[in-house]
Amino acid sequence: MKVREQLSGYIALQRLLDRRTVLKLERDTPPDALTTLRTQFAERHDKLEQAQKRHEALQKEQGSLQPDVEALREEREHFRKQKSQVTNMKQLSAVVSELDHVETQLKVKEDRLLEIWQELEGTDADIATLGEESQEERTLREQAEADWEARRKAAEAELAGVERELRIVQHDLGETAMARFKKLWVSRKPNAVVPMDGTACSACHADLRPSLVQLVRTNEEMQYCDHCRRLLYDPEQFKASA
Numbered sequence: 001m002k003v004r005e006q007l008s009g010y011i012a013l014q015r016l017l018d019r020r021t022v023l024k025l026e027r028d029t030p031p032d033a034l035t036t037l038r039t040q041f042a043e044r045h046d047k048l049e050q051a052q053k054r055h056e057a058l059q060k061e062q063g064s065l066q067p068d069v070e071a072l073r074e075e076r077e078h079f080r081k082q083k084s085q086v087t088n089m090k091q092l093s094a095v096v097s098e099l100d101h102v103e104t105q106l107k108v109k110e111d112r113l114l115e116i117w118q119e120l121e122g123t124d125a126d127i128a129t130l131g132e133e134s135q136e137e138r139t140l141r142e143q144a145e146a147d148w149e150a151r152r153k154a155a156e157a158e159l160a161g162v163e164r165e166l167r168i169v170q171h172d173l174g175e176t177a178m179a180r181f182k183k184l185w186v187s188r189k190p191n192a193v194v195p196m197d198g199t200a201c202s203a204c205h206a207d208l209r210p211s212l213v214q215l216v217r218t219n220e221e222m223q224y225c226d227h228c229r230r231l232l233y234d235p236e237q238f239k240a241s242a
């Protein structure tokens with residue numbers, strides 16, 4: 001294989017590998033706007049779940065308090081009647097003491113019921129607000145998801161094409177040339193084959209000897225940057241196809 005052909009193959013490999021890196025990143029990175037929308041949606045969902053759980057707990061407590069309160073009210077009625085029927089001071093003070101006791105218990109439970117009732121009003125309002133994603137918000141989120149899905153699929157499809165081209169170039173280069181490329185790649189990735197930038201190396205920016213610049217232009221042998229040891233080529237002779 002001629003040096004020029006081999007160099008051309010290496011440049012193609014480098015460009016395909018660059019493109020593959022870009023496409024992989026594109027495929028795996030949703031746009032920031034979508035990430036924000038997803039986070040907002042998830043946070044809202046979490047808050048809604050918490051409000052619903054709190055609502056259930058409050059209702060349960062309310063449900064168990066109510067019969068207690070009913071029973072205490074009946075007891076209070078009972079002692080009130082007794083109080084109206086007492087015949088002496090001893091009976092009166094006993095009934096009053098019972099009545100006080102029931103009223104104290106009743107007050108604690110009634111106060112708690114009132115608190116629960118107020119908090120339930122709050123959680124009801126939260127659930128109503130959190131539960132409804134407006135049509136506008138929903139459309140925005142779904143559109144962003146659909147756009148991202150389309151972009152991701154496009155990147156995936158192009159990536160498959162790049163992988164196919166890589167296999168073709170590797171096959172065309174053959175084992176010996178590929179072994180040489182891999183050796184260079186391992187120590188210099190992600191850019192092992194670099195264009196000259198005028199008369200400098202575009203990777204390390206070192207100025208190249210005039211004689212080296214000439215040799216790079218003639219393509220008779222592989223030429224490497226003295227400074228970073230990357231394989232050099234003349235971009236005028238190997239233009240990117242796309």
Ligand SMILES: [Zn+2]
Pocket residue numbers: 201202203204205206225226227228229230
């Ligand atoms: Zn260099």
